[in-house]
Amino acid sequence: MSKNTLMAAFAAFLLGTTSLVYAADDVTPDKLLNADSEAGNWLTNHKDYSAHRFSTLNQINKSNVKNLHVAWTLQLGGIEGGGIWSHGGLEGTPVVQDGYMYVTDGWGSVYKIDTHGGQGKILWRMDPKTDHDWAGAVACCGVDNRGVALAGNMVISHTLDGRLIATNKDTGQIAWQRQVADPDKGEVMTGAPLVVKNLAISGVAGAEYGIRGWIAATDLTTHKEVWRTHTIPAKGEPGSETWKDNYNAAAMGGGSTWVTGSYDPRTNTLYWGVGNPGPDWDSEYRPGDNLYTDSTLALDPDTGKIKWHYQHTPNDPYDYDSVAENVLVDAPVHGRDAHLDLEADRNGFAYAVDRDTGNFIWGLPFVKKVTWTKGLDPETGKPAEYDPKKAVQQYAVTPSRQNTVTMICPGNMGGKNWPPTAYNPILKEWYIPVIESCNRVTVKPENPNKKPHPRDLFTGGGPDQPVRITGSVTAIDVTTGKEVGKHETPYPMLGGLLTTPDLVFYGQPDGIVAALDAKTLDQLWSFNTGGGVNAPPMTFTSDGKQYVAILVGQGGAWDKWFIDATPELKKVHPSSALYVFSLN
Amino acid sequence: MRVFKTANCMGCHKWSGIGGGGYGGAAANLRKTTLSLDQIEQTIRCGRLGKGMPHFQEDAYSDGHCYGLKKSQLSATQMPPEPDHPLRPADIKAVAHYVFEKLKGSGDPTFAQCQTFFGTRTRACDVYEDQSSGHVQAAAAERDQASPRQHMKVEAASDANAPR
Numbered sequence: 001m002s003k004n005t006l007m008a009a010f011a012a013f014l015l016g017t018t019s020l021v022y023a024a025d026d027v028t029p030d031k032l033l034n035a036d037s038e039a040g041n042w043l044t045n046h047k048d049y050s051a052h053r054f055s056t057l058n059q060i061n062k063s064n065v066k067n068l069h070v071a072w073t074l075q076l077g078g079i080e081g082g083g084i085w086s087h088g089g090l091e092g093t094p095v096v097q098d099g100y101m102y103v104t105d106g107w108g109s110v111y112k113i114d115t116h117g118g119q120g121k122i123l124w125r126m127d128p129k130t131d132h133d134w135a136g137a138v139a140c141c142g143v144d145n146r147g148v149a150l151a152g153n154m155v156i157s158h159t160l161d162g163r164l165i166a167t168n169k170d171t172g173q174i175a176w177q178r179q180v181a182d183p184d185k186g187e188v189m190t191g192a193p194l195v196v197k198n199l200a201i202s203g204v205a206g207a208e209y210g211i212r213g214w215i216a217a218t219d220l221t222t223h224k225e226v227w228r229t230h231t232i233p234a235k236g237e238p239g240s241e242t243w244k245d246n247y248n249a250a251a252m253g254g255g256s257t258w259v260t261g262s263y264d265p266r267t268n269t270l271y272w273g274v275g276n277p278g279p280d281w282d283s284e285y286r287p288g289d290n291l292y293t294d295s296t297l298a299l300d301p302d303t304g305k306i307k308w309h310y311q312h313t314p315n316d317p318y319d320y321d322s323v324a325e326n327v328l329v330d331a332p333v334h335g336r337d338a339h340l341d342l343e344a345d346r347n348g349f350a351y352a353v354d355r356d357t358g359n360f361i362w363g364l365p366f367v368k369k370v371t372w373t374k375g376l377d378p379e380t381g382k383p384a385e386y387d388p389k390k391a392v393q394q395y396a397v398t399p400s401r402q403n404t405v406t407m408i409c410p411g412n413m414g415g416k417n418w419p420p421t422a423y424n425p426i427l428k429e430w431y432i433p434v435i436e437s438c439n440r441v442t443v444k445p446e447n448p449n450k451k452p453h454p455r456d457l458f459t460g461g462g463p464d465q466p467v468r469i470t471g472s473v474t475a476i477d478v479t480t481g482k483e484v485g486k487h488e489t490p491y492p493m494l495g496g497l498l499t500t501p502d503l504v505f506y507g508q509p510d511g512i513v514a515a516l517d518a519k520t521l522d523q524l525w526s527f528n529t530g531g532g533v534n535a536p537p538m539t540f541t542s543d544g545k546q547y548v549a550i551l552v553g554q555g556g557a558w559d560k561w562f563i564d565a566t567p568e569l570k571k572v573h574p575s576s577a578l579y580v581f582s583l584n
Numbered sequence: 585m586r587v588f589k590t591a592n593c594m595g596c597h598k599w600s601g602i603g604g605g606g607y608g609g610a611a612a613n614l615r616k617t618t619l620s621l622d623q624i625e626q627t628i629r630c631g632r633l634g635k636g637m638p639h640f641q642e643d644a645y646s647d648g649h650c651y652g653l654k655k656s657q658l659s660a661t662q663m664p665p666e667p668d669h670p671l672r673p674a675d676i677k678a679v680a681h682y683v684f685e686k687l688k689g690s691g692d693p694t695f696a697q698c699q700t701f702f703g704t705r706t707r708a709c710d711v712y713e714d715q716s717s718g719h720v721q722a723a724a725a726e727r728d729q730a731s732p733r734q735h736m737k738v739e740a741a742s743d744a745n746a747p748r
Contacts, residue, residue, distance in 0.1 A: 131708070234743060236747065
C-alpha cells in the first residue's frame with residue numbers, strides 16, 4: 001500500500017465512509033470475486049465476472065417449469081420521452097442481494113425492491129433528474145439504462161447524461177456523483193458499471209455522433225478518475241497508423257463501449273468490447289483498419305493499459321459493433337485445455353480467442369444467413385477477403401461510395417446486438433440470442449471539409465428495412481466450436497438469455513417470456529406479459545424460494561427504426577414493469 | 585409547437601425542423617421547404633409515397649382523398665408508414681401552421697428559438713450559442729439554481745495508453 005492509499009484509507013475511516021471498512025452485508029471485492037458461488041444472489045450485471053449468466057439454482061427445472069406462474073409484478077416509471085425519443089424503455093438486468101433487488105429505468109432512476117414474503121415492495125427510488133432534452137437528443141438508440149453495480153454499501157449507476165452516481169443502499173440518498181461522459185460532445189452512458197477492486201469502470205455510447213470512445217475507471221474512495229483509455233489511439237500511439245486519412249478522422253472515430261465488460265482475476269485482466277467506427281457506413285472516409293473499433297480489448301484494470309486486442313471487422317462499412325460482452329470460459333477445445341474469451345459479434349460470427357494471448361481459436365456463423373463475407377480465415381479468424389495492404393476493404397458485399405445501396409446480412413442491428421448470451425458450464429454450451437436479419441444500407445458520403453456540429457448524427461448513410469426480421473436462440477458447443485441447436489423465434493431476440501442447469505430463459509419483443517430445454521432447445525413453458533420484452537431474465541432466491549425476474553418495457557431503437565421488419569410489433573405499446581415468476 | 589413535440593415530428597425533423605440524414609433516414613428540411621400551407625397540411629395528412637414520412641390522418645387512404653389513391657392501389661413499398669399516434673384534424677392544421685409560420689424560411693436555428701422550444705432548464709440549447717456569451721451564462725445560472733443536479737464538469741484522467 002503506498003503512502004497515498006494508506007492516507008486515503010485512514011481518511012475514509014475517520015470520515016466514517018465505509019468504503020474500506022465493510023459491514024456484514026456490504027458487497028466487498030471478495031464477494032464480487034466469488035459472485036458465482038452465491039447461488040441465490042445476482043451481485044453483478046452479468047451474474048459473475050466471467051459473464052456466464054448461469055445460475056446453479058434448480059428448484060425450477062425441466063420437470064416442473066410448466067407450472068411456472070406470475071408471483072408478483074410491479075409498475076415502474078421512466079416511460080416518458082425526451083429528445084428525439086417518444087418514450088423510455090427497460091433493458092436492465094435486476095441485481096439481487098439477500099432478497100433485495102435493485103433495478104433501473106431508462107432515465108437512470110434506481111429502485112430498491114424488497115422481495116421477501118412472496119411480494120415486491122419498493123423501498124426507495126433514487127431519481128437522478130436526468131436532463132431529458134439534452135441527453136435524449138444524443139442517445140443514439142433509445143432512452144436506456146442496463147442496470148447497477150453493488151460496491152460496499154453503495155449502489156453504483158450511470159445516467160444517460162453522463163454521470164456516475166453512488167447511492168446509499170439503505171437510504172436511497174445520493175452519496176456522491178461525478179460527471180464521467182459529456183453529452184455536449186454526444187457522449188451518453190447506457191451500460192451498467194463494472195466494479196473491480198475499488199474501481200467503478202464505465203463505458204460510453206455515441207459512435208453515431210462522432211465521439212472518440214473510451215473506458216474510464218473511477219476510484220470509489222476518492223471519487224477521482226484513475227485512468228481513461230481511449231479506444232481510438234491518438235496521433236503517434238500504437239494503432240494510430242490504422243487511420244490513414246490526412247484530416248484526422250480518428251478524432252471522431254467512434255469506438256463506443258456501452259456494454260459491461262468482464263474480468264479474469266487469474267491474470268488480472270479486464271475484457272471489454274468496442275463498437276463501430278464513425279461514420280458508420282462511409283468506410284472510405286476513414287481508410288485503414290480503424291483500430292480499436294470492432295475489437296475486443298484486454299486491459300490491465302489497475303492502469304487501463306491495453307494488453308492485447310482482437311479486431312473482428314477491419315474498416316467496417318456495416319455498423320458491426322463488437323460491443324458484446326466477453327464470456328470467459330475454461331474448457332477443453334478438441335481435447336486441449338483452453339482459456340477462452342467468447343464473443344458473439346454483430347457481424348454474425350461467434351469467436352473464441354485465447355484470452356491470455358488474443359490468438360484466434362475458432363469462429364463460426366451463428367446466424368442463418370451471412371452475405372457480407374465468404375467466411376473467416378481458419379488461421380486468423382479475419383474475414384476471408386481481408387487484405388491488410390488495402391486501405392479501404394472490399395468484402396463480398398460492401399456498402400461504399402461506388403455501391404451506395406446494398407442489402408447486407410446480417411443487417412446493421414447485427415446477428416446479435418447488446419442482449420447478453422449465457423453459458424452453461426455443465427453442458428459446455430453457449431447460447432446466443434440471435435437477430436436473424438438482413439437490411440438495406442444507403443451510403444451518403446460525409447465531407448471532411450464540412451464536419452458536423454457537435455451532437456449531430458455522423459453516420460455516412462442509413463439503413464432501412466425492406467424484409468422481415470426473425471430470431472433464434474442458437475447453441476454452440478464450446479469444445480468444438482460447432483452449432484448444436486437453433487430454436488427459431490418469430491421475432492428477433494432483443495432481451496438476452498439466462499441459463500440454469502437444464503433450462504434457458506428468454507423474452508421476446510411481443511411480450512412472450514419462455515423457457516427452453518437446455519439440451520434440446522424445445523420450448524417447455526411460456527407466458528405473455530402483454531408488453532415488449534427488451535431485457536434479460538435473471539433468477540434469485542428470496543426466503544429460500546427460487547424466482548425468475550424480467551423487466552418488461554420495449555425501449556431501444558427498434559420501434560423507431562426497425563419496426564418495418566416486424567410490423568406486428570407496431571401494436572406493442574410502451575410499458576414499464578417488472579415481472580417475477582415462481583412455482584406455486 | 586405542442587403537436588410538433590407530441591407527434592414526435594422532432595424524431596426525424598429535429599426540434600428546429602432542419603431534418604437531415606442519419607440513422608433514421610433522411611428527413612426534409614422544413615426551414616427550407618417550398619411547400620404552401622395547404623401542401624404542408626396535405627403532406628402531414630397523407631404522408632409521402634415511398635418515403636419515411638407517415639400519414640398522420642388515420643384513414644388517409646380509405647376513399648382516395650389522398651393523392652387520389654386507396655390502400656388497395658398501393659404496394660407495400662409505396663404506402664407511407666402508419667404514425668405512432670394518428671392526429672385529429674385540428675392538430676394537423678395546428679402543426680401545419682407551426683411549420684409554415686415558425687419554421688419555413690427561418691434560416692439557421694438560433695439559441696433563442698431553441699430556448700423557446702425547450703425552455704431554459706436544459707443544456708439542450710448550449711450548442712447553438714457561443715458559450716461565453718452573456719445569455720448562455722445567464723441560462724446556465726438559472727438552470728443550476730433550478731436543478732437538483734449541480735453543474736458538473738468531466739474531470740478525466742489522461743489517456744492510459746499514451747506513450748510516456
